[in-house]
Amino acid sequence: MPDQQRFYTVTELAEELEVTPRAIRFYEAKGLLTPERAGATRVYTHRDRARLLLILRGKRLGFSLAEIKEFLDLYVVDTSQTEQLRLLRKKVHERLEALEVQRRDLEASVEELKDIERVVVDTLKNKGIDPDAIFDEVPTKGRRPRRAKAAANED
Amino acid sequence: MPDQQRFYTVTELAEELEVTPRAIRFYEAKGLLTPERAGATRVYTHRDRARLLLILRGKRLGFSLAEIKEFLDLYVVDTSQTEQLRLLRKKVHERLEALEVQRRDLEASVEELKDIERVVVDTLKNKGIDPDAIFDEVPTKGRRPRRAKAAANED
């Protein structure tokens, strides 16, 4: 393989992966990254970059930095990676269960909100008000003439 | 109707609605409740209780205290409650859209996690390890004999 001895600076890495340098340094402070230094300046290898990618993926999937650190710590120590895989699968499983709960809550909220919406719309209709006018600006004190209601395409 | 002039103290209300007195006082500090006082002691009427119920429902539905305060403030000022209904419907609509986004994210995470799980399980199999053993305690250093794998029913 071609000698991939490419180095990165914080800002380079930050821009490429769309995080702030502050965040990257923060991960280091939390022990998730340990780049070399040239004097005081941080120097990142493609290995560090890979770790950072793992960190970001973990975050996307809803893991905390502390959990991500667990994985990464195992990654270093456990060369066979067996323990890491065990932990990973356990955590993934837990996360899936948590997401399942979240989904139930979310759907319950959606139902309740839709009920409320129906009631509100009915009430407004009984008051002789066009419910869709709600999505206009706040209506000026004197009520507007009347509006065609064919403006229901948002997106 | 029978004169429902019942009063409540913070702790009574707290116990009945399963929140802490601290929380109730916090809502007051945020302007969501304004109970009378008898000297320095807070006195809550059934009206205050109703407001508190609205607050808790709003929280369940994912609104922030600031948003809930908006509703309640309108409720007081706007006797016809028309503006309140307008705002409510708008907020409900927004909340529903936000939840829709959340659901997409959540489902994307679930898919990705399931992919990861599959890969992990495959890898463990290739290493000759029973993937389900992961959900035991951390395996003792010396590996256990072998386990029947018919324990896959986890409600």
Place this chain on the structure above:
DNA sequence: CCATCAGATGACGTATACGTCAACAGAGAG
């Protein structure tokens, strides 16, 4: 009259993942 207790109040803590700011240092340009 004193002990006790509910209730009030203010200050500070908590958790998470950073953002913002100030002060400072080394390195290259002119």
Place this chain on the structure above:
DNA sequence: CTCTCTGTTGACGTATACGTCATCTGATGG
């Protein structure tokens, strides 16, 4: 030599919804 970048560090701020003290006060029971 001075200016200007980058980069570093530490300290503090942010948002949310309270929890946890410690201290104080008024009312009540015995």
